[in-house]
Amino acid sequence: MSNTQSPETPGTGIACGTSQIVGCRFSLHPMSDSFVSLINEAFEKVDTSKTWRFTDDVSTLVRGREEHVFDVVKAMVLHATKTGVHVVLTATFSVGCPGDSDGDTFMAEDNIRLNEPNVKNLKQYVSSQFALYPMGDPDYMETIMDQVELAKNHGTLNKSVHYASGLHGDIHDVFNTLEDVFNNAKKSNSAHIVMTVNMSINSPSHKSEEN
Numbered sequence: 001m002s003n004t005q006s007p008e009t010p011g012t013g014i015a016c017g018t019s020q021i022v023g024c025r026f027s028l029h030p031m032s033d034s035f036v037s038l039i040n041e042a043f044e045k046v047d048t049s050k051t052w053r054f055t056d057d058v059s060t061l062v063r064g065r066e067e068h069v070f071d072v073v074k075a076m077v078l079h080a081t082k083t084g085v086h087v088v089l090t091a092t093f094s095v096g097c098p099g100d101s102d103g104d105t106f107m108a109e110d111n112i113r114l115n116e117p118n119v120k121n122l123k124q125y126v127s128s129q130f131a132l133y134p135m136g137d138p139d140y141m142e143t144i145m146d147q148v149e150l151a152k153n154h155g156t157l158n159k160s161v162h163y164a165s166g167l168h169g170d171i172h173d174v175f176n177t178l179e180d181v182f183n184n185a186k187k188s189n190s191a192h193i194v195m196t197v198n199m200s201i202n203s204p205s206h207k208s209e210e211n
């Protein structure tokens, strides 16, 4: 069943925002004394104009069409990591959050990604773990396992660990996988999908896997 028209989160009586606006709250943690300039310079290079954005001392929230949210987060990671600095990304993606209507006007943007042309040729090995939380779906385990199977088909699935599944490889392949599993999970009975991602880039632990 598609959830796009659902008037409430099933069984809760809580009204849902009807828009399919996607949000991502993320933090970049560069393991360098220059972390302030690395984060600020990444923001200068990334075009966030097709998203609603707010940055504070802990994290940044971007909201808008799914493709622009993923485009901004991937570009931020690539600009911060092309320096070779070890960077960790923590991110929570959400769609269908009840009452989530701030920034709805950004849903009228077209689907042309603003940052992809600037980052598509940048190569970067990443190792990550993601977890899906299909809220309010009694069959949530099935929904999760379907997405793990999808990740396997992308060729990016690494080992499964408690509470998460590992994805690794080229950053573009890993972000394509994350976007695909997030979109596919929306087709489940859950009206509100949450996905957490932890990503490690340029880690000294990766030396044997990057080539």
Ligand SMILES: Cc1ncc(C[n+]2csc(CCO)c2C)c(N)n1
Pocket (backbone or CB within 6 Å): 026, 027, 028, 029, 035, 036, 039, 040, 055, 056, 057, 058, 059, 060
């Ligand atoms: C994506 C992202 N957004 C905000 C922060 C929080 N933060 C930590 S240092 C710094 C620059 C100086 O203000 C900022 C904004 C983060 N770590 N990553």
